[in-house]
Each structure stands twice: as structure tokens, then as C-alpha cells.
Amino acid sequence: MAAAPQQNKIVRWIDHRLPIFTFMQHELNEYPTPRNLSYWWNFGSLSGIMLVIMIVTGVFLAMQYTPNVNMAFDSVERIMRDVNFGWLLRYLHMNGASFFFIVVYVHLFRGLYYGSYKEPRELLWMLGVVILLLMMATAFMGYVLPWGQMSFWGAKVITSLFSAIPVVGDSIVRWLWGGFSVDNPTLNRFFSLHYLLPFVIVGVVVLHLVALHQHGSNNPLGIDRKGPQDSIPFHPYYTVKDMFGLGVFLIIYAAFVFYMPNALGDPQNYVQANPMQTPLEIVPEWYFLPFYAILRSVPDILFIPAKLAGVLCLFGAIGVLFFLPWLDTSRVRSARFRPVYKWVFWLLVIDVAVLGYCGAHRPEGWFILAGRLSTLYYFVHFIILFPVIGWLERPLPLPTSIAAAVTRKGGAPLGAASPMEKH
Amino acid sequence: MRALALAVALFALAVVPAGAQEETPLPKQSWSFDGPFGTYDRAAAQRGFQVYEEVCSHCHSMNLLHYRDLEGIGYSEDEIKAIAAAQQVTDGPNDQGEMYQRPGRPSDAFVPPFANPEAARAALNGALPPDLSLIIKAREGGPDYVDGLLQGYKNPPAGMKMADNMQYNEYFTGHQIAMPPPLAGDDVKFADGTKATLTQEAHDVATFLTWASEPTMEERKFTGAKVLIFLLVMTGVLYGAKRQIWAAVH
Numbered sequence: 001m002a003a004a005p006q007q008n009k010i011v012r013w014i015d016h017r018l019p020i021f022t023f024m025q026h027e028l029n030e031y032p033t034p035r036n037l038s039y040w041w042n043f044g045s046l047s048g049i050m051l052v053i054m055i056v057t058g059v060f061l062a063m064q065y066t067p068n069v070n071m072a073f074d075s076v077e078r079i080m081r082d083v084n085f086g087w088l089l090r091y092l093h094m095n096g097a098s099f100f101f102i103v104v105y106v107h108l109f110r111g112l113y114y115g116s117y118k119e120p121r122e123l124l125w126m127l128g129v130v131i132l133l134l135m136m137a138t139a140f141m142g143y144v145l146p147w148g149q150m151s152f153w154g155a156k157v158i159t160s161l162f163s164a165i166p167v168v169g170d171s172i173v174r175w176l177w178g179g180f181s182v183d184n185p186t187l188n189r190f191f192s193l194h195y196l197l198p199f200v201i202v203g204v205v206v207l208h209l210v211a212l213h214q215h216g217s218n219n220p221l222g223i224d225r226k227g228p229q230d231s232i233p234f235h236p237y238y239t240v241k242d243m244f245g246l247g248v249f250l251i252i253y254a255a256f257v258f259y260m261p262n263a264l265g266d267p268q269n270y271v272q273a274n275p276m277q278t279p280l281e282i283v284p285e286w287y288f289l290p291f292y293a294i295l296r297s298v299p300d301i302l303f304i305p306a307k308l309a310g311v312l313c314l315f316g317a318i319g320v321l322f323f324l325p326w327l328d329t330s331r332v333r334s335a336r337f338r339p340v341y342k343w344v345f346w347l348l349v350i351d352v353a354v355l356g357y358c359g360a361h362r363p364e365g366w367f368i369l370a371g372r373l374s375t376l377y378y379f380v381h382f383i384i385l386f387p388v389i390g391w392l393e394r395p396l397p398l399p400t401s402i403a404a405a406v407t408r409k410g411g412a413p414l415g416a417a418s419p420m421e422k423h
Numbered sequence: 424m425r426a427l428a429l430a431v432a433l434f435a436l437a438v439v440p441a442g443a444q445e446e447t448p449l450p451k452q453s454w455s456f457d458g459p460f461g462t463y464d465r466a467a468a469q470r471g472f473q474v475y476e477e478v479c480s481h482c483h484s485m486n487l488l489h490y491r492d493l494e495g496i497g498y499s500e501d502e503i504k505a506i507a508a509a510q511q512v513t514d515g516p517n518d519q520g521e522m523y524q525r526p527g528r529p530s531d532a533f534v535p536p537f538a539n540p541e542a543a544r545a546a547l548n549g550a551l552p553p554d555l556s557l558i559i560k561a562r563e564g565g566p567d568y569v570d571g572l573l574q575g576y577k578n579p580p581a582g583m584k585m586a587d588n589m590q591y592n593e594y595f596t597g598h599q600i601a602m603p604p605p606l607a608g609d610d611v612k613f614a615d616g617t618k619a620t621l622t623q624e625a626h627d628v629a630t631f632l633t634w635a636s637e638p639t640m641e642e643r644k645f646t647g648a649k650v651l652i653f654l655l656v657m658t659g660v661l662y663g664a665k666r667q668i669w670a671a672v673h
């Protein structure tokens with residue numbers, strides 16, 4: 001292995017024993033990256049940065065937060081009022097959850113459009129779905145912590161879902177609650193798990209990155225790198241591009257944190273939890289609305305009662321993502337060269353938006369029909385359209401190489417010789 | 424793919440106004456604290472505090488506030504001492520093991536009108552007045568809602584059956600509210616000589632309550648301006664750096 005050209009004696013001493021500098025040199029400087037990644041490829045690093053922001057603000061919040069049903073609500077308000085910059089920590093964390101989901105959802109749809117889940121990146125994709133599941137659990141439990149009305153009733157509705165499981169359902173719910181209702185033991189365990197799970201996510205993210213670096217990034221053309229003319233080193237090209245994207249992202253995030261910190265939240269959560277008073281509407285945070293719509297839309301299916309069917313579809317909606325690499329029968333990755341899939345992809349985007357809209361409303365009137373149809377489409381999209389389109393579609397001819405497709409001259413080898421690379 | 428951004432934006436727009444339906448639309452007021460540079464009008468907030476003290480505090484607690492917090496709307500230390508001292512606070516136990524009453528101090532929390540919710544219900548025909556510390560953030564419409572609510576009492580429409588001890592209010596969900604009209608105009612004599620019309624009182628008390636809901640708002644906006652300026656400059660520089668570094672690749 002070509003050791004990093006480190007001049008510094010101390011660095012060399014350390015690197016000889018713990019090859020951390022070689023590792024960084026290898027994974028950042030030499031790591032070959034397709035030269036044609038678009039800004040949609042920024043959302044991976046943005047997700048990682050959001051995870052760090054959530055952990056840092058969360059750890060500081062936890063220093064002042066009290067997980068007790070009588071004190072939790074007031075302790076959060078104490079953070080808002082009396083802790084120096086406590087309002088900033090809290091608003092960063094609260095809006096951070098929303099922005100984390102925005103970023104991850106864009107990242108995921110990027111993967112769907114450009115076929116990033118296909119051979120040889122199946123495990124990379126599946127690890128991503130695991131991260132999504134863990135994030136959802138984390139955000140759900142975090143939302144319970146401020147112990148507002150929506151915290152309490154959201155927790156109650158979602159945990160009660162498990163009672164739909166035949167025979168053992170009620171026991172499971174009591175076990176989750178640690179008692180006969182959502183109460184202090186529930187809040188305590190949610191706090192404990194809310195603290196733990198983000199670090200589990202970090203672990204899965206590491207695996208996600210190992211899997212990524214094995215074959216490198218996919219790219220908007222969806223074709224493999226064929227030689228040095230197709231790639232550039234990650235640093236400085238993508239470090240600077242990611243940093244610029246981060247700047248734009250932070251501007252939007254900061255606009256929310258500082259100027260409309262409660263725009264994405266529910267006013268009901270500024271009312272302390274009251275187990276005796278059910279709110280008129282129990283709605284989850286926006287990032288769960290499509291799933292909530294699926295849960296509430298599903299009718300009785302044959303002998304399965306609606307409640308159980310709803311729960312199964314809810315988990316199925318994420319579970320189906322694990323199977324995409326095999327449900328998609330097309331060998332072509334990028335939708336750019338898939339004349340049919342290219343359009344069908346947008347149907348899914350619209351479908352999820354409709355689901356989200358239905359999730360925000362009571363299942364009444366035409367919302368019932370809209371919810372059911374969009375739930376049906378969601379599954380048809382993946383389970384039927386994915387394989388069928390793959391079989392029937394005639395993809396456009398693929399370019400011979402990335403360089404040939406994206407540069408005027410067909411591309412001279414780049415990277416190692418670039419002026420920025422010389423130390 | 425660019426259309427995805429649009430879809431995300433449309434999606435966000437579609438979801439936000441959920442919930443506010445089939446109610447009388449709230450008149451949108453103009454507030455000193457509106458917008459990215461808005462601050463609390465100290466005089467209005469002080470008048471609002473006076474309304475709260477003299478009217479609302481007979482029924483509503485504000486448990487999250489301390490008298491010292493009133494510095495935030497421009498009261499001086501001495502004024503705050505006097506405001507606090509006008510209240511009797513239960514303290515103790517003393518060395519005899521007994522609770523005792525003493526005049527309030529700036530570090531005390533606002534003294535609640537009732538010892539517990541049961542006492543409040545017993546005094547108010549079974550109705551429970553909510554704590555007002557966070558009321559602005561806890562209601563759709565915030566200050567516009569409270570302002571409207573205080574002025575929204577009407578005679579019930581013909582044919583509507585009102586429950587006992589209930590009042591018709593245009594802006595309350597379900598229109599039957601257990602709070603008797605708290606303001607009618609001239610309920611207080613403002614220290615600064617402003618005429619105490621109903622509109623004025625409602626507007627001022629809503630200003631006070633907004634401050635109470637979020638005393639750190641001014642610091643938030645001020646910090647936000649600095650952060651955004653920094654981010655804009657940083658992002659501009661990074662854009663330049665990106666263009667330069669990538670020039671050779673394109």
C-alpha cells in the first residue's frame with residue numbers, strides 16, 4: 001500500500017502504528033468518484049451532517065431535560081426560557097428532525113430515480129432502509145419527550161397499534177408501556193431509547209459507508225466507471241461541492257430555526273399532556289403523514305380486520321423497500337435511459353404527496369377514497385409496475401463511458417495531475 | 424429531477440394549512456413583533472400586563488413566568504419589586520414546621536389564582552381556565568386568535584341551543600365557551616393614559632401574552648440575522664471556490 005506522503009515525523013510515527021492518515025488519504029484523496037455527480041448527490045453527506053447536529057444538540061438538551069411526567073413539559077420550557085441559548089438548542093433539534101427527514105427522503109428518491117439500489121449496491125440500499133427505520137423510531141420517541149398533548153396521544157395511538165396483533169397484542173402493548181397506560185415508565189424508557197438509537201444509527205451509517213466505498217457512488221448516467229478519465233478524486237472536488245451545498249442547506253434550515261421555528265410543529269404540543277382530554281385531531285409530525293394515511297386507509301382485507309391490515313401495510317410500506325433490488329427487473333440503472341420508468345417515478349412522488357395530504361386529514365368523505373387509492377398505488381408501484389416495466393420497457397442506448405457523455409473532448413484523465421492535488 | 428424540489432415544496436404547502444376549516448376566518452392584525460425584524464412593543468406589553476393583572480389573573484394562572492421576567496418588557500427593578508410585593512406568597516415550612524405567607528419577591532413565580540384545578544372548577548361552574556403562559560403558541564392563529572376571541576362574543580344565532588353558563592363566541596371551536604366575556608372596554612385605567620377601548624385592551628393583552636409565550640424571540644431574531652449573514656457570505660465564498668476548483672473538469 002502506498003503510504004501517504006506524510007512529511008511530519010509525528011504523523012508518520014502514528015500512521016505506522018495506527019494507519020489513520022493512510023486511511024483518510026485513501027478514502028478522501030484517492031477515493032475515485034464519478035466526475036458527473038449532480039447536486040442530488042449532496043444529500044448523502046447532508047444526512048450525515050444532520051445526524052451529527054441531532055446528536056450534539058440532543059446531548060446538550062439531555063443535560064437539562066427531566067424525563068418525568070410531572071416535570072418533562074416544564075423542563076423543556078425551562079430550556080427555552082432560562083438556559084443560555086436553550087431556545088437555540090431546542091429549535092435546532094426540533095426543526096432538525098424535520099430537516100433530517102427532508103434530506104433523507106430526497107436522498108432516497110434520488111436512489112429510486114437513478115437505480116442506486118441495483119447490483120452491486122443492494123446491501124448499501126438495504127442498510128439505508130435500516131437507517132430510515134431507526135430514524136423513524138428515534139423521532140417517534142423523541143416527539144414523546146416534551147410531553148405535550150400530541151406527544152402523549154401520538155404515543156398512545158402508535159403503541160396501541162400493536163394490540164392489533166392477534167392473541168399476544170395486548171400483552172405486547174402493556175410490555176411496551178411498562179404499565180396499563182402511557183405513563184412515567186413509558187416516558188423513561190422512551191428517553192433511554194431515544195438517547196441510544198442515534199448511536200446505533202451511527203453504527204449502521206459506518207456500514208453504509210463501507211458498502212459505499214466498496215464500489216463507489218452511482219452517478220446520474222447509472223453506468224460504471226470504466227477508467228481514470230471517468231473519475232476524479234473525492235477531495236477537493238466533492239468536498240467543496242458538498243460544502244457549498246451544505247451552505248445552501250444551512251441557510252434554509254436557519255431560516256426556519258430563527259424565523260419560523262414552530263411552522264412545522266403542532267400548536268397542541270404546547271399544551272401539557274392530559275390523559276383525560278383527547279385532542280380533536282391526533283396527527284403525527286409531517287414526515288410520518290404518508291405512513292399514517294396508509295395506516296388509516298386500509299379497510300378489512302378478507303378475514304384480516306382493518307386495524308391489523310393497516311398495521312401490516314404500514315410496516316409493509318417500508319418493508320417493500322428492502323426487496324426493490326429484486327423487484328426491479330431492469331438492468332439499466334438511471335431513469336434517464338428508461339423512457340417508461342422515467343415517468344412512472346413521478347407517479348410515486350405524486351402518490352406519496354397525496355398520501356401525506358390524506359394523512360393530515362380525518363378519513364372522511366373523499367379522503368377515504370383518495371387514501372385507499374393512493375395506498376393501493378403505492379404497493380402496485382413497487383410490486384407490479386417495477387417488475388413489469390423492467391420486462392417490457394426498451395431502454396435507450398447507454399453512453400460508452402461517463403467521460404464520453406459529459407465532456408466536450410471526450411475527457412482527458414484528470415485528478416492526480418490536477419493542480420489542487422500537489423501538496 | 425429538478426421537479427422533485429417543486430414537488431417537495433408543493434407537498435409542504437399542501438400539508439401546513441391542515442386543520443383550519445369551517446371556522447369564522449380570524450381577522451389578521453398587524454403586530455409589533457411580526458416579521459424578521461419585529462420586536463415587542465414594550466408600552467403595549469406593559470399595558471397588556473396591567474390587563475392581565477387586573478382582569479385575567481382572577482381566573483388564569485401563568486405558571487411559567489417569574490416576576491423578574493418582567494424586566495423583558497421594560498419594567499425597572501424597583502417596579503418589579505413593587506409588583507411582586509403586592510402579592511402574598513405561601514412559603515415555608517419555617518422552623519416551627521409551618522407554612523406562612525409573605526410578600527412576593529422578584530424571584531417568585533406568578534401567584535396563581537387557585538390552589539389547584541379542583542378549586543378553579545369549584546369557583547367557576549365546573550370550567551377550568553387554562554394556564555396562559557403558552558397560550559399564544561398553543562393555539563392556531565396565536566395572537567390573532569386571542570385578540571379575536573376576546574372580542575368575539577356575540578348573541579348566539581337563532582335556533583342554537585346554548586348549554587348552561589356558556590357564552591357564544593365566534594372564534595372558539597364549537598362556539599360555546601365557558602369564559603364569560605372578560606373585557607368590555609374601560610376595564611382598566613392604563614397607567615400611561617392610553618384610552619382603554621376593548622380593541623386596545625385585547626390587542627395589548629395579546630401582545631403581553633405573546634411575549635410571555637416566547638420571551639426569547641428578540642434574541643432569536645437578532646442571532647438569526649447574524650447567523651444568516653455569516654452563512655450567506657460563507658456560501659458565496661464556497662460557491663466561488665467550487666467554480667474555480669471545478670473549472671478544469673468541465
Ligand code: HEM
Pocket residue numbers: 051054055056057058059060061062065076090093094097100135138139140142143144145146194195198199201
Ligand atoms: C437521529 C437523531 C435524532 C432525532 C431524529 C431526534 C428527534 C427528536 C424529536 C422529534 C424531538 C421532539 C422535539 C420537540 O418537539 O420538542 C426530540 C426531543 C429530544 N431529543 Fe432527540 N433526536 C435525535 C437525537 C437525539 C440524541 C442523540 C439525544 C441525546 C443525546 C436527544 C435528546 C433529546 C431530548 C433531551 C429531547 C427533549 C427535548 C425537546 O423536546 O426539545 N435526541 N428529538
